[in-house]
Amino acid sequence: MTYKIGLVGKPSVGKSTLFNAATMNDVPEGAYPFTTIDPSVGEAYVRVECAAPDFDETCTPDTGFCEGGERFVPTKLVDVAGLVPGAHEGKGLGNQFLSDLNEADVLVHVVDFSGETDLEGxxxxxxxxxEDIGFLEEELDQWYVDVLEKGIERYRSGYHGNEGDIEVDLAEQMNAFGTNKDEIKQVILALDLELDPDAWDGDDREALARELRKRTKPMVVAANKMDTPEAQANFEDIANDPEYEHLTVVPVSAHAEKALKSANEAGVVDYTPGEGAFDIVGDVSDEQEAGLEQIREFVTEFDGTGVQDAIETALFDELGTKAVFPGGADAMGDDQGRVMRDCWILPEDATTEDLAYHLHSDIGDGLLHAMDCRSGRQISTRHELEHRDVVELVTTS
Ligand SMILES: Nc1nc2c(ncn2[C@@H]2O[C@H](COP(=O)(O)OP(=O)(O)O)[C@@H](O)[C@H]2O)c(=O)[nH]1
Ligand SMILES: [Mg+2]
Incomplete structure (x- = not known):
C-alpha cells in the first residue's frame, strides 16, 4: 500500500507547480483556474535516513533511490484541482474534487502567501x-455536515436493521472518509453529545462534522510563493498568531524547487531535493547565475525550498507514519546479496504482525516472531515497531 498525499487549494496558488516540482511530471500550469482538468497522480518521494550505513552496508533499493545517506521512498502525490467556494454543493469541479479528496490519506493545503490571488484565484x-485557510476548512466541514445529515436521515428512516445505533448509520454513510463506528462513537462522546441525533442542534452537528474532518483529513499548510517579500511578511504574521497554533505551516517556494530540479536535470547544478544547499557545476550565463544566487539566498535562509518538508511533514507528522527496513539478523543481504530492498511506510502504531500482513496475508498467518537486527534480539508479533527499525520476520514457511 502506498499512501496518497493530496495537494489542495484554490486555483492559482501553485499546486501544479509544486506537483511538477515534486514529481517532475509535465502537467500544464498557468495562472488560470481549472488548467488541470483531471486529477493528476504522480510519484513523489519522502526521505528516510538510510539504515544501511548503521550496518556498514550500502542499500540496493527496489523502488526509489538513496542519495547522500537519505533513502527516497516513493509515495503518491495527487494534484486535486477544483476547489472553489461552494465546491461541496457541486460548484467548480465540485464532485470530482470531493471524490479526489476522499482518496487522499493526508492533505497539503497549498496557500498563496503572497496575497496576489483572491478567493477565486x-x-x-x-x-x-x-481567508484561504479558513475557507478550505469551512468547505470541508460543510461537505462533512452534508454527509453527516444523510447519515442521520438514514438512522431516522430506521430500515437498515442495525438495532438503532446512530454510529452504525453514520459509519456507513461516512465510510468513504476512512472512519468507522468506533471512532464515530468516541467522537460523539468526547464532544459530550448523546448517542441520539434528535438531541443534537445545528451547532452540535457542525462540531461533530468538524471533529471527524480533523481526524480523517489531517493537513499541513504549504505557505507557497515564499520567494516574494509579501509572502514572507504574511508568514511572519501568521506564524506568530496564536489563532493558527493548531496548524503546521511550512514555508515553501515551489518555483525554487522546480528551478533547482530542472537545473539539476540539465547538469547545471548538483542538487539533492530537500537540501538547503546546492553547487553550480555547469556553464551558466550571467543571468542564470544571478537567478540561481537568488534561489541560493532563499534556500539558505529557509533551509531548503520547503517542498520535501511539506510532503514529509504531512506524511510522517500529520498522518502519523514511520518507516521500517527489512534486514537479516545474521546477514543484511538477501539470497541475491541485495540490501534493504524495501523501505515500508507503516501506520505509527504498526506492530511486527501488522508489517507481516502488510507484506502478504501468508506471511502474516505464518509469522512466529521477528528479529530486531540492531540488537539481535527476538521481538514478539505484538511488538510495536519504531521509525527506522530493521527487522527480519521469522515465519513457519
Ligand atoms: N513567486 C512564485 N510564484 C509561484 C510559485 N509557485 C507557483 N507560482 C505561480 O503561480 C501561478 C499559478 O501556479 P499553478 O501551479 O498553475 O497553480 P494551481 O492553479 O494551484 O495549480 C503560476 O503563475 C506560477 O508560476 C512560487 O513558489 N513562487
Ligand atoms: Mg493547477
Missing part, C-alpha cells in the same frame, strides 16, 4: 492568506 493584491 483571480489576480489581486493584499489578499489575506488567513
Amino acid at each position: 483571480e489576480p489581486t493584491e493584499g489578499h489575506d492568506p488567513r
Whole structure:
C-alpha cells in the first residue's frame, strides 16, 4: 500500500507547480483556474535516513533511490484541482474534487502567501492568506455536515436493521472518509453529545462534522510563493498568531524547487531535493547565475525550498507514519546479496504482525516472531515497531 498525499487549494496558488516540482511530471500550469482538468497522480518521494550505513552496508533499493545517506521512498502525490467556494454543493469541479479528496490519506493545503490571488484565484493584491485557510476548512466541514445529515436521515428512516445505533448509520454513510463506528462513537462522546441525533442542534452537528474532518483529513499548510517579500511578511504574521497554533505551516517556494530540479536535470547544478544547499557545476550565463544566487539566498535562509518538508511533514507528522527496513539478523543481504530492498511506510502504531500482513496475508498467518537486527534480539508479533527499525520476520514457511 502506498499512501496518497493530496495537494489542495484554490486555483492559482501553485499546486501544479509544486506537483511538477515534486514529481517532475509535465502537467500544464498557468495562472488560470481549472488548467488541470483531471486529477493528476504522480510519484513523489519522502526521505528516510538510510539504515544501511548503521550496518556498514550500502542499500540496493527496489523502488526509489538513496542519495547522500537519505533513502527516497516513493509515495503518491495527487494534484486535486477544483476547489472553489461552494465546491461541496457541486460548484467548480465540485464532485470530482470531493471524490479526489476522499482518496487522499493526508492533505497539503497549498496557500498563496503572497496575497496576489483572491478567493477565486483571480489576480489581486493584499489578499489575506488567513481567508484561504479558513475557507478550505469551512468547505470541508460543510461537505462533512452534508454527509453527516444523510447519515442521520438514514438512522431516522430506521430500515437498515442495525438495532438503532446512530454510529452504525453514520459509519456507513461516512465510510468513504476512512472512519468507522468506533471512532464515530468516541467522537460523539468526547464532544459530550448523546448517542441520539434528535438531541443534537445545528451547532452540535457542525462540531461533530468538524471533529471527524480533523481526524480523517489531517493537513499541513504549504505557505507557497515564499520567494516574494509579501509572502514572507504574511508568514511572519501568521506564524506568530496564536489563532493558527493548531496548524503546521511550512514555508515553501515551489518555483525554487522546480528551478533547482530542472537545473539539476540539465547538469547545471548538483542538487539533492530537500537540501538547503546546492553547487553550480555547469556553464551558466550571467543571468542564470544571478537567478540561481537568488534561489541560493532563499534556500539558505529557509533551509531548503520547503517542498520535501511539506510532503514529509504531512506524511510522517500529520498522518502519523514511520518507516521500517527489512534486514537479516545474521546477514543484511538477501539470497541475491541485495540490501534493504524495501523501505515500508507503516501506520505509527504498526506492530511486527501488522508489517507481516502488510507484506502478504501468508506471511502474516505464518509469522512466529521477528528479529530486531540492531540488537539481535527476538521481538514478539505484538511488538510495536519504531521509525527506522530493521527487522527480519521469522515465519513457519
Ligand atoms: N513567486 C512564485 N510564484 C509561484 C510559485 N509557485 C507557483 N507560482 C505561480 O503561480 C501561478 C499559478 O501556479 P499553478 O501551479 O498553475 O497553480 P494551481 O492553479 O494551484 O495549480 C503560476 O503563475 C506560477 O508560476 C512560487 O513558489 N513562487
Ligand atoms: Mg493547477
